[in-house]
Amino acid sequence: xxxDIIQIRDLCKTYxxxxxxxxxxxxxxxxxxxxxxxxxxxxxxSGKSTLFHIIGGLTPPTSGKVIVGGTDLSxxxxxxxxxxxxRTVGFVFQKFNLLPNLTARDNIAVxxxxxxxxxxxxxxxxxxxxxxxxxxxxxxxxxALSGGEQQRVAIARAIVNxxxxxxxxxxxxxxxxxxxxxxxxxxxxLNRRLxxxxxxxxxxxxxxxxxxxxxxxxxxxxxxxx
Amino acid sequence: MTGxxxxxxxxxxxxxxxxxxxxxxxxxxxxxxxxxLSHGFIEDSQKRARGVGxxxxxxxxxxxxxxxxYTMPIALVDYFxxxxxxxxxxxxxxxxVEGVTLGASGVDLKEFDAMSGGFVLKSGGPFQGPDxxxxxxxxxDQKNYHAGNRIRMLNSDWRVSGVMESGKLSHIVLPLDxxxxxxxxxxxxxxxxxxLDDPANTRATKEYLEKLPALEGYPIxxxxxxxxxLNVNNIPALKGFTIVIMGIGxxxxxxxVCLSMYMSVLQRTREIGILKSLGGSKGFILGxxxxxxxxxxxxxxxLGIVMSYGAYWLIxxxxxxxxxxxxxxxxxxxxxAITVVGALLxxxxxGLIAAAHDPIEAxxxx
Numbered sequence: 001x002x003x004d005i006i007q008i009r010d011l012c013k014t015y016x017x018x019x020x021x022x023x024x025x026x027x028x029x030x031x032x033x034x035x036x037x038x039x040x041x042x043x044x045x046s047g048k049s050t051l052f053h054i055i056g057g058l059t060p061p062t063s064g065k066v067i068v069g070g071t072d073l074s075x076x077x078x079x080x081x082x083x084x085x086x087r088t089v090g091f092v093f094q095k096f097n098l099l100p101n102l103t104a105r106d107n108i109a110v111x112x113x114x115x116x117x118x119x120x121x122x123x124x125x126x127x128x129x130x131x132x133x134x135x136x137x138x139x140x141x142x143x144a145l146s147g148g149e150q151q152r153v154a155i156a157r158a159i160v161n162x163x164x165x166x167x168x169x170x171x172x173x174x175x176x177x178x179x180x181x182x183x184x185x186x187x188x189x190l191n192r193r194l195x196x197x198x199x200x201x202x203x204x205x206x207x208x209x210x211x212x213x214x215x216x217x218x219x220x221x222x223x224x225x226x
Numbered sequence: 227m228t229g230x231x232x233x234x235x236x237x238x239x240x241x242x243x244x245x246x247x248x249x250x251x252x253x254x255x256x257x258x259x260x261x262x263l264s265h266g267f268i269e270d271s272q273k274r275a276r277g278v279g280x281x282x283x284x285x286x287x288x289x290x291x292x293x294x295x296y297t298m299p300i301a302l303v304d305y306f307x308x309x310x311x312x313x314x315x316x317x318x319x320x321x322x323v324e325g326v327t328l329g330a331s332g333v334d335l336k337e338f339d340a341m342s343g344g345f346v347l348k349s350g351g352p353f354q355g356p357d358x359x360x361x362x363x364x365x366x367d368q369k370n371y372h373a374g375n376r377i378r379m380l381n382s383d384w385r386v387s388g389v390m391e392s393g394k395l396s397h398i399v400l401p402l403d404x405x406x407x408x409x410x411x412x413x414x415x416x417x418x419x420x421x422l423d424d425p426a427n428t429r430a431t432k433e434y435l436e437k438l439p440a441l442e443g444y445p446i447x448x449x450x451x452x453x454x455x456l457n458v459n460n461i462p463a464l465k466g467f468t469i470v471i472m473g474i475g476x477x478x479x480x481x482x483v484c485l486s487m488y489m490s491v492l493q494r495t496r497e498i499g500i501l502k503s504l505g506g507s508k509g510f511i512l513g514x515x516x517x518x519x520x521x522x523x524x525x526x527x528x529l530g531i532v533m534s535y536g537a538y539w540l541i542x543x544x545x546x547x548x549x550x551x552x553x554x555x556x557x558x559x560x561x562x563a564i565t566v567v568g569a570l571l572x573x574x575x576x577g578l579i580a581a582a583h584d585p586i587e588a589x590x591x592x
Contacts, residue, residue: 058503058585079507086505097500097589101234106227113227114504157504 005164005197006032006055011064013050013220024050026220027064034164037191037198039211047220048201049169055199056089056167057081069164086115090158094170096150098142104153105138108160115161125160131193132156132186148179155186159196166190168200172207184210228510232518235494242486247525249482250565253475254530257561259537259551260471264464266550272453277394279342280419280449281428282435287443294322297414298444306420309435311427314341317415319405323379323398328365330380330398332405341421342394349373350388356404358387364546365397382408419449472564479526479568483519487576491515498580499588508581515580519573523566530565531558 013025025047032038040048053059054066057073060081066073069088073081090111091097098107112118129135132152142150151171158166168187172180188210190196200211208214216224236243275283284306289296297319306315316337321330335353339345345352348363350373359379361371366389371377375386384400406412422431428448435446447455491498498511534553541551 053586056503082502082505082507084505085503091503093589097496097503099231099497099500101238101497102231106230106234110227110231110501111504114501114506114510 003033004031005034005036005069006030006199007065007067008051008055009065011051011054011066012062013047013054013059014062024220025054025061028220028222030215030222032165032197032199034197035191035195036213037188037211038200039208039214040199040201040217041203041205041208041214042217043203045219046217048217050220051217052167052169052199052201055165056091057084087161088164090161090163090166092151092154092158092166092168092171094173096142096147096154096174098150098154098157100142103139103141104134104145104149104156107142107153108138108157111157111160117161125156128159128190128194129156131189133182146179147175148182151175151179151183152186155183155190159190159194164197166196166198168198170201170203172202172204180207228514228517231514232521235490235518236521239490239493242490243522243525246482246486246522247529250479250522250526250569251529251533253471253478254527254561254565255533255537257468257471257475257564258530258534258554258557260468261554261557261561262534262538262551263541263549264468265554266552268456269552270550272456273393274395275449275453275456277342278338278419278449279421281422281425282420282432283447283449283452284418284420284435284441285445285447286416289445294320297411297416298418300413300415303415303418305440306418306435309431309438311422311424311431312420313423314421315418316341317402317418318395319402319409319411319414320396320416321380321405321409328398329396330359330400330405331396332400332402333395334402335399338395341419345388345394345399346391347388348391350386353387353401355385356401357382357384358401359384360388360390360399361386362390362392362397364392368545380405380408475561475564476568476571479523479565480572483522483569483572484575485572486522487515487519487573488579490518491576491580494580495583495588495591498583499585499591502583502585503589511581511583512577515573515577516570519569519577520566523569524562526569527558527562527565530561 008028008030011025011028012023015022015024028047028051040051042048054061054073055068057076060076061074064074071084073084076084098104099110102110109120112120126135129138132155134149134152134156137145137149145153171187172183175183184207187198187200191198200207202208214226215222284302286296286298300317303315303317306312314337316334319332321332322328323330345360347360353360359377366372369377371386373386373388377384377386379398406414422428432446432448435441501511538551538553541549
């Protein structure tokens with residue numbers, strides 16, 4: 001039985017900018033096993049974010065096959081990809097992207113609500129919050145939280161619906177060294193303790209080293225996997 | 227959770243929310259004031275007509291229930307006195323003092339007292355001379371007039387001989403002869419009131435009078451029919467005017483919410499992207515925007531109702547005689563529904579824009 005949670009074959013994505021076609025991905029092949037912590041590294045414009053958006057169902061591929069959790073995304077409608085985002089993937093962004101009007105607790109509850117479950121997380125989720133170190137900060141709004149705390153709330157929100165894959169796009173890009181380290185350790189803990197599959201985009205080789213393996217991208221292609 | 231998202235967003239931008247609610251509330255107030263004034267005018271007219279104490283009223287030829295300016299010969303009063311069952315007949319001449327809602331009536335005080343039981347005077351006394359006027363307490367309060375004051379109206383000077391309790395005929399009562407002369411209506415009256423020997427004879431007497439050849443063309447009303455037939459639909463153009471005001475209410479509600487929500491959607495592009503990245507569907511996003519518009523509409527309705535009470539207080543304090551306004555509760559729901567529909571229509575376009583946002587573009591919005 002194939003344990004790959006992500007299978008990508010000859011994936012191409014071309015954006016249309018005005019009257020010009022801009023290829024972002026030019027034939028990517030990638031397999032990711034369940035429970036892997038994979039770092040994707042590469043310069044700006046290498047196609048990392050596009051790959052991240054396609055795996056996360058935020059945009060469809062132009063051609064090729066993308067199977068996530070046994071479902072082929074290339075054949076999905078926009079509505080089907082929206083449904084997939086509810087429970088199959090969780091996103092962590094560089095700019096945290098918490099809803100500024102809501103407390104940390106409500107930011108997590110919104111994800112639960114959209115995911116179709118009770119707004120209140122299961123009791124076991126308390127353990128995750130303890131692991132993230134934000135148990136006593138949940139009633140604060142984002143503007144009252146440090147960058148590191150905001151990113152940990154974003155991680156909690158991303159995994160509260162138990163997604164098959166956690167996609168983290170430069171999760172330490174807006175953090176200082178100390179907070180970066182804390183967030184990366186949290187991600188590694190989630191991977192090791194809970195078996196959470198994680199794909200992390202980063203520019204930083206030190207951050208990439210937290211993953212089990214690393215994929216190097218350049219000019220819309222995977223150039224190396226270690 | 228949708229409710230919480232909406233509420234927190236409204237709280238997060240309090241000035242936008244309050245301004246939207248205020249602007250939505252204005253047409254609600256306009257509608258409620260217009261309806262309150264028209265109903266107040268009708269109720270006031272009914273009360274005054276009943277206060278006369280007559281059983282039958284005769285209006286001039288070709289006139290309608292509320293038309294002004296028509297007159298008929300006062301000699302008809304004598305003619306009616308001779309008809310069966312007629313106990314008292316008296317003629318009244320009407321004149322407008324300010325607009326159409328503040329009028330004066332010229333009466334033969336002795337006859338009118340016999341018919342109505344007399345004016346209840348709060349101060350002063352009955353007419354002492356041809357230039358005397360009796361005014362009601364609303365008009366006295368509005369103008370700060372007292373018994374003994376000399377006042378000017380209808381291009382003449384009058385002496386306030388007494389201030390009466392409101393509710394009979396008009397706010398201002400003048401000697402019939404004087405008013406006839408000063409308005410160029412010598413020998414004419416605007417309506418004739420009949421009091422019968424027994425109110426039970428009203429229907430039969432009315433039918434009898436209508437068959438008399440001398441009265442052909444004169445509208446004859448049983449007072450009870452006249453008062454019950456007084457309603458907003460019988461006031462010329464009022465229904466159309468009300469519909470126009472309601473239309474303005476819908477348009478203002480639509481425009482305010484459309485602009486407000488459009489700005490809000492632009493400001494919240496990134497938040498919409500976040501909700502979409504979490505799996506929020508187009509319907510979910512649209513639902514949030516529409517719910518917010520609904521809340522603004524309800525808030526505007528409540529504020530509009532509160533402001534209509536403010537208008538009511540102002541009118542009753544400043545011009546109680548000129549503008550008889552009442553609060554018409556059943557119109558709260560109508561005005562609210564009109565406003566909420568306008569708000570929801572206004573939110574539809576921004577809501578659809580928000581729902582159609584590309585999540586990647588929305589997430590990269592600064």
